Amino acid sequence: MPGTFEPLPGGGAAVVLDHVEMSIIRSLAVQLLELIGPGPVEDAAGDPLAELFAEGPSEPPADPVLKRLFPDAYGAPEQAPASPADAEERRAHSAEFRRFTENDLRAGKRGNALSVIRSLDALGSAGEGERVLSLSPEESRQWLGALNDLRLAIGARLEIADEDDTEALYRLPDEDPRKPMVMAYLWLGGLQETLVSTLMP
Template identity: 85%
Template sequence: MPGHFEPLPGGGAAVALDEVEISIIRSLAVQLLELIGPGPGADAPDDPLAELFADGPSEPPADPVLRRLFPDAYSDPDKAPASPAEAEQRRAHSAEFRRYTENDLRAGKRENALGVIRSLDALAAAGEGGAVLKLTREESRQWLGALNDLRLAIGARLEITDEDDTDLLYRLPEEDPRKPMVLAYLWLGGLQETLVATLLS
């Protein structure tokens, strides 16, 4: 079980984590929350409908990590628009789609990250040192979403665009300042892969 998820009877998953691993995942989840930011209704916390009916942004985020987490719906990096009119049509469709969906996507990503933090805090409160984290099926889905978002965020920072980039990162020298991020990216990928296998079993 160390380093990978295993299925639990009746659904869900379990993984053994030590103190350092718990600290790393929690820290990354907190950073992800800070990056995603509060919802659009945060300025009016006394109005529970404020976020529900707030329009989302219509332009892609400036930050490359947020662009990876919230990509344009109508862009195709492998196929350039045939004309300026088609490019403008794609932009307009993407803006409209983003306006109506990004708030919900952000809320879902925040909830997944919070789910990871809550489960790790409960694990830390239950005992000292490392322990076995046991997740329900719903908590496992939250973890899967958060692990995916964390890998997308780190991959964007490392400028990973395809599998060849990952192969190059394996060969980075130890003194390369990107090495800790690469190790986190690969480790989270292993966790994600075993969690997917567990949920499909």
């Protein structure tokens, strides 16, 4: 069925996409790559040790989308600290954790987005027709990660914080300027849901 991932014999998943759907997913993946940015050691190209020991940022990103993609590790934002000392300790732990993990997290998200772009490019130009995208088990996992990141990014732009916010999206009038973004958010959610079901044992 178009727009629905189905399991492949021996693992992996397949989905039928038309040229518009392929173009939308590819464009969103490229935008995600641009948002995440390049690797941490561009000046030390070819030096694996420099990359291995490069430290990431210790402060959370200012952009709300990046904040959603790379949240603080300690303490939920809505959970108030017990005291100023507790808040300071939480910030210190979060900064330390971020410093040593964010580069790897960014690399993983870049890899997932690149996998989406490459697999779509491998299909070639679909013209006005549809193409069957067949993914290996590893590519399926990368697509799942990328679809999740795309939904988080769009959700942050739409300021979706909980299920109530999602429900309100269904009631937006067609003339609302957020409507195209909402449609993309819901459509990606459907793709993600069917892909998850194909990967479940």
